[in-house]
Amino acid sequence: MSITLYSLCGADVARPFSPHCWKTVMALRHKGLSFSERPLAFTAIPVAESGFSKTVPILRDGDRLVSDSFQIALYLEDAYPDAPTLFGGEGGQAMARFVEAYSQTTIHPVVTRIALKNIHDMLAPVDQAYFRETREKFLGKTLEEVETARETAISTLPDALKPLRHMLKTQPFIGGDGPLFSDYIVFGALQWLRITTGSVHLADDDPVKDWFERCLDLHGSEARAVA
Amino acid sequence: MSITLYSLCGADVARPFSPHCWKTVMALRHKGLSFSERPLAFTAIPVAESGFSKTVPILRDGDRLVSDSFQIALYLEDAYPDAPTLFGGEGGQAMARFVEAYSQTTIHPVVTRIALKNIHDMLAPVDQAYFRETREKFLGKTLEEVETARETAISTLPDALKPLRHMLKTQPFIGGDGPLFSDYIVFGALQWLRITTGSVHLADDDPVKDWFERCLDLHGSEARAVA
Numbered sequence: 406m407s408i409t410l411y412s413l414c415g416a417d418v419a420r421p422f423s424p425h426c427w428k429t430v431m432a433l434r435h436k437g438l439s440f441s442e443r444p445l446a447f448t449a450i451p452v453a454e455s456g457f458s459k460t461v462p463i464l465r466d467g468d469r470l471v472s473d474s475f476q477i478a479l480y481l482e483d484a485y486p487d488a489p490t491l492f493g494g495e496g497g498q499a500m501a502r503f504v505e506a507y508s509q510t511t512i513h514p515v516v517t518r519i520a521l522k523n524i525h526d527m528l529a530p531v532d533q534a535y536f537r538e539t540r541e542k543f544l545g546k547t548l549e550e551v552e553t554a555r556e557t558a559i560s561t562l563p564d565a566l567k568p569l570r571h572m573l574k575t576q577p578f579i580g581g582d583g584p585l586f587s588d589y590i591v592f593g594a595l596q597w598l599r600i601t602t603g604s605v606h607l608a609d610d611d612p613v614k615d616w617f618e619r620c621l622d623l624h625g626s627e628a629r630a631v632a
Numbered sequence: 633m634s635i636t637l638y639s640l641c642g643a644d645v646a647r648p649f650s651p652h653c654w655k656t657v658m659a660l661r662h663k664g665l666s667f668s669e670r671p672l673a674f675t676a677i678p679v680a681e682s683g684f685s686k687t688v689p690i691l692r693d694g695d696r697l698v699s700d701s702f703q704i705a706l707y708l709e710d711a712y713p714d715a716p717t718l719f720g721g722e723g724g725q726a727m728a729r730f731v732e733a734y735s736q737t738t739i740h741p742v743v744t745r746i747a748l749k750n751i752h753d754m755l756a757p758v759d760q761a762y763f764r765e766t767r768e769k770f771l772g773k774t775l776e777e778v779e780t781a782r783e784t785a786i787s788t789l790p791d792a793l794k795p796l797r798h799m800l801k802t803q804p805f806i807g808g809d810g811p812l813f814s815d816y817i818v819f820g821a822l823q824w825l826r827i828t829t830g831s832v833h834l835a836d837d838d839p840v841k842d843w844f845e846r847c848l849d850l851h852g853s854e855a856r857a858v859a
Contacts, residue, residue, distance in 0.1 A: 493723020499808030500727035506799035507734060572733035581726030 406467035407441070408433070411453050413461050414444030415527030420631055422527070422600040424513070424593035425474040427628065429462040431589035432478050434624035436488040447532045474593075475505060478586045491586040504579060504587040511565045512594040517544075518558035520601040521551045527601065559606045566613045573612040577619065584623060592620040596628055603632075633694035634668070635660070638680050640688050641671030642754030647858055649754070649827040651740070651820035652701040654855065656689040658816035659705050661851035663715040674759045701820075702732060705813045718813040731806060731814040738792045739821040744771075745785035747828040748778045754828065786833045793840045800839040804846065811850060819847040823855055830859075 410433065412426035421427075421444040433440050445453055450461055457463055458472035464480070471480045479498070482491050492498040525536050525548055541547055563570075569591060572579065579587040595617050599605050607614040621629040637660065639653035648654075648671040660667050672680055677688055684690055685699035691707070698707045706725070709718050719725040752763055752775055768774055790797075796818060799806065806814040822844050826832050834841040848856040 490723070493726065494721020495724070496717070496720020496807060496812050496814075497723020497727055499720065499803060499812070500724055500731065500806060500814055502802050502808075503734075503795065503799045503806050503814070504727065504730060506797075506802075507795040510794040510798045567737040568730065568734040570733075571737045572730045575729050575733075576726060579727060579730050580723060581729075585723050585726070587723075587727055587730070 408438055409465040410440050410442045411450075411461050411463040411465075412442055412444045413450070414446065415524070415532070416446075416529040417527070418444045420527070420600055422524070422597055423461060424516075424597035425460075426462045427593040427596045428474040428586070428589045429464065429477050431584075431592060431620075431624065431628065432474075432481055432491055432586055434627060435491060435584070435586075435589070436481050436485050438481070438485065438488070446529055447535050474590075475502070493580060493585055497580070497585060497587070501585070501587045501590065505590050507568065508590050508594050512591065515558055515562050515565050516594055516598045518551055519555055519562070519606065520598055522548050522555075523601045562606055563608075563611065563613075566607075566611075569616070570611070570613050573616055577616070584620065588616075588620060592617065592628075596620075600631060635665055636692040637667050637669045638677075638688050638690040638692075639669055639671045640677070641673060642751070642759070643673075643756040644754070645671045647754070647827055649751070649824055650688060651743075651824035652687075653689045654820040654823045655701040655813070655816045656691065656704050658811075658819060658847075658851065658855065659701075659708055659718055659813055661854060662718060662811070662813075662816070663708050663712050665708070665712065665715070673756055674762050701817075702729070720807060720812055724807070724812060724814070728812070728814045728817065731817050734795065735817050735821050739818065742785055742789050742792050743821055743825045745778055746782055746789070746833065747825055749775050749782075750828045789833055790835075790838065790840075793834075793838075796843070797838070797840050800843055804843070811847065815843075815847060819844065819855075827858060 410429055412421040413423035414421045421442065445461060451459060454463055454465065454470055457470050460472065462472065462474055462477060464471045464477045466484065471477050478491050492501055521540065525533055528536055537548055544551060576582065578584045579591065595605050605614065605617055637656055639648040640650035641648045648669065672688060678686060681690055681692065681697055684697050687699065689699065689701055689704060691698045691704045693711065698704050705718050719728055748767065752760055755763055764775055771778060803809065805811045806818065822832050832841065832844055
């Protein structure tokens, strides 16, 4: 069977940037699965796979279609039980939901406020119009208004990463001695920031930056190759 | 073998309030173990068990002594493998460290700023002097200065609990369908707040309050009986 991952890109298909799609890329590599990635522009997602999902990632594995990065990870764990585990057992699967909630509520809002205009500028014109309309409606501000608070947002990023920094005193990955899907959840958020803005905006001596670099080195440094 | 838990109390031994000791009480009950609890005043800890640890909890299980709530949970998981698991596997054990880091860096500072003066007022005079000296040195403020910002601290508590609130859309406990040690980690912090101030300071319709109430109901409602 062949596996296809539909992900998200701007005008340059070689720079897929969605945090959720990066979680899935890392999960597929963790499982040792080969796949072909098809990055889609925002406005191309609703027509992919006959409108299967309004959002990416979408995974096609043979005749099976799955959307949502966590659901895809659950699917992969179930479908490929002999490959390295993504969760390390039932407790790890449940707690990965807590890590996901932390990333969504604490890191994603900060990354959005830093990277919003950068993301807009990466898109093709038709997607720029879609992006501006949907994001300005959601945020209640123009992209340019968000942009003016960019430096403030950057200054709050280290604080948002306090839990991870504190944990890194005990172990090198959220998964323990090695990475699990919970690492890829937080990695995806910072990879999104790195690709869209060119930096993770963390000090060189920040243990979180060391952890991020360790993640970039995983699975043949595939994630490092996209910049 | 008999198990003894050394915990922390103020002038009233019937109201042990340490967040870390509550983690251990819940972990022992989760494992179905009976134990005798010996609440100690702050200044009594350094002489307990011949000065084994500067902090509680301290667990004595037969001739074995263990301190630190996480180390005790690891010990219990290892020593009582046939009792219900505290971690749900290796992934869950690793990710419980992330939950611990979240609780320590995000919830504990807020609870400290709400409850500091209440805690002081619960102590016997000799412990009040110790508490004032060590806490004022650590915080760089008098207890009374911290007290003036109490309402502000209360207003920031819901924000500190955002990750948990978001996760509760997916599952009823951090451990998934049922509680694991990771739940007791966060529960301990809010139980500390509840016992020292008389309230968890959350709205009645907050899903985090529902989760906290579910935790109070666990293991024969032992945690609810202390107020």
